[in-house]
Amino acid sequence: MSALKTMLNPKVTAVVGVSTSNPFSPGNVIFRKLAFEHGLPTYPINPKGGKVEGVDVYKSIAEAPNDIELVVISVPAKYVPSVLEQCGEKGIKSVIVVSGGFSEVGSSGVSLQAEIVEIANKHNISMVGPNCIGVYVPDVLDTFFLPSERVARSTKGHAAIISQSGGWLIERLEEFADRRVGIAAAISIGNAAQTKVTDFIEHFGNDKNVNVIVCYLEGFSEGEGREFVEACKNIAQKKPVVVLKGGKSEAGHRATQSHTSSLAGIQAVASAAFKQYGVIHAVDEDEVMAYAKVFSFAPKYMMSDRIGTLSVSGGHGVIASDEASSYGLEFPLFSEEEQSMMREVMTPAYRSIASFRNPCDLTGSASDIDYEKVLDIMLSFDNIDAGLLLLLPYAPGISLQIGARVANVSKQHPKTVVAYVPDLNKYEVITRGFELNGIPVADTIEEAVQMLNGIRARTRYLQKIGVC
């Protein structure tokens, strides 16, 4: 495992496959990122020698200095075995093979891939790839060969992402940045010829800096699926593991074969196995985002399925009810007594038009203080396990302070609470007010319900194994 630790935090790196004529070649992009953006001592390597960006080029790994901890290989596939052999002879333990042209292109590539695995194993090298875009650790390193201006710089945080698709990974980085979810590391695993998703699950499972692990999987070769869920079983006791499985449909599965040459996969048993082993199974990219975000907040438990909901628009309550129902979550009808308790704290002029049956609709006449007071009462009810706050800041009585105000009420209660605020720049102050005070904010009503579903699924697993 320590080779992976070095891979994600090397002191000195080398890039094999820089071009002295094409500054836009993948090797050069990677070299510039490592050397200049991240300030890592990095040796550029090309058999022809010369200079790249004013830096002397070494003709081979063998000729380069001895302090290299990570090598990134970006040369045509047929040259990869000899470069890897040199890495082994030099005692380098961490290598990322960006090059394509292996198992994903058919039988010739399959044997070449077997060859590099054998070399890596012989020398105890931890090899990521081939056919990957490598690894990204905020503030530390970035081996993605994509131009920097095209990829979001994520903030440092506590979510680790592992993906069998580089494109999918890049998009998640953009999305996580946009949704203010910090990243601990992002791994493009490529063909996973030697280092597997499971290795990184175990690595991040034991990394105290990581709060949630997010995986995109397309398939496993024989036996790997079992290893994966066994690893998850151990890790899920410590932290949530969220998995999206691509290739459910016939065409989708065909596409995974053309893409990473993975075998039939474990779709049929995936959902049940994931559930048994505590893996949180996301069915689409929206759920991935909802679960990643909510767990980055380390939410309180949700001990049963019952939600109390406050809105300022009847339609929002209706839509949330329908969504919750599709996830098996309930909105219990509040008793007459409970309804009276809430009604009593509302501004008298609006009491008669508000509804408190759950979902509660405080109406467009409600103000911040109505929302605070009713929430404080609602969160004290024994018949709910979580609070769902639907904010429609168009109502004239709702101010931009409502996020922080309501979050501070929530803090007084042991129940988990999530909020929905429309995704508009003008409401950024509301969203920040919630999030800086520990309440995750969803972009859509559906996402807010998915967040609660994620919390409930995780709590249910922890209840099953006796943790809570």
Add this chain to the structure above:
Amino acid sequence: MSALKTMLNPKVTAVVGVSTSNPFSPGNVIFRKLAFEHGLPTYPINPKGGKVEGVDVYKSIAEAPNDIELVVISVPAKYVPSVLEQCGEKGIKSVIVVSGGFSEVGSSGVSLQAEIVEIANKHNISMVGPNCIGVYVPDVLDTFFLPSERVARSTKGHAAIISQSGGWLIERLEEFADRRVGIAAAISIGNAAQTKVTDFIEHFGNDKNVNVIVCYLEGFSEGEGREFVEACKNIAQKKPVVVLKGGKSEAGHRATQSHTSSLAGIQAVASAAFKQYGVIHAVDEDEVMAYAKVFSFAPKYMMSDRIGTLSVSGGHGVIASDEASSYGLEFPLFSEEEQSMMREVMTPAYRSIASFRNPCDLTGSASDIDYEKVLDIMLSFDNIDAGLLLLLPYAPGISLQIGARVANVSKQHPKTVVAYVPDLNKYEVITRGFELNGIPVADTIEEAVQMLNGIRARTRYLQKIGVC
């Protein structure tokens, strides 16, 4: 129907219920919007007289001038009957009742609501509401009592929205503005005491400026459901009608009752009936957006279920395949000959790593011209009915011109094409390039598939009734 036409384009209006002491009262907000933002001659009315914003206040509708075409009533419920009576006596045919306190608050409100319907009917008044936020027609009028700085100003366009929830409507206006979908009109129908959703369906169905009608429904009173689908049957021959039905779950249904007092609704038969009558049934807000947007482009037909897909990331193809499959749409496997035809036009250096089986993955090495050339070949294949373009502009060979370039290739073919581009400001040029050239752009892969599903559903209906 002409009273609705006047309601949406009045020459002179009056607002009953302005306050001379509280400039933020709903009546005052509405008065300022009509008089100053929209420059409509508008009489403020309050029994006490005085001045509002420097304008003389009339003491009643009876005392106001005779040229009023639309009256907006925002007074406590108990005063609404007498105001409405005065409107009738003055020969005013269009009235919007913003006031709450009718059927949505229980039995006392039910009888008051029956009373105002009787008055409106007696005088042949078309009355929208009560308990609504009224109507919004870009550049013409806006009776929403929400502060202007809180609500997006939609651009003028061809989508009409009718909603039983004011909150839902406001959010769609924000979302449509954000997604560049123009609005012809937006109607908050409230309790729909007299003027029904069906009346507006018919009105917009016959309005040549409207390309697509979008409805949010929570329920119908007895007999109304049948009238609604019959109206849709007529209108759907001319233009798409997209419906989202809220209140599917028990709690959701309970919420609709507390909200607009609608009866049991037609959920059980809704989906089948909608399909039979050509209504496009959206299951959630994401589908509403996808369908509204794609039909605002007046897309070409999609004669069968088969899609050809181009991506530059294998993972995107996998996810699109899975999504398409869940909608019953297919990605046919391209023949060896077809694959060769596409491979031949690729840049030689990348031919061997690209995949053309469908979904086609041109890889992160592809350039604009590869994308153009392969698309041109693919759209000529007889075994697909539509093109799905998945753009990952992070690839270094993809320029910001790709949208316009690819759209211009699509124009040469009779097949419908939609695109996915990540929703980031930096790709705005790509998105505009597509959309200005007639290709709708989705925010997510899922939305792109939903757009094709909407086109396919509509084409299927038009095939059934012999239109295409």
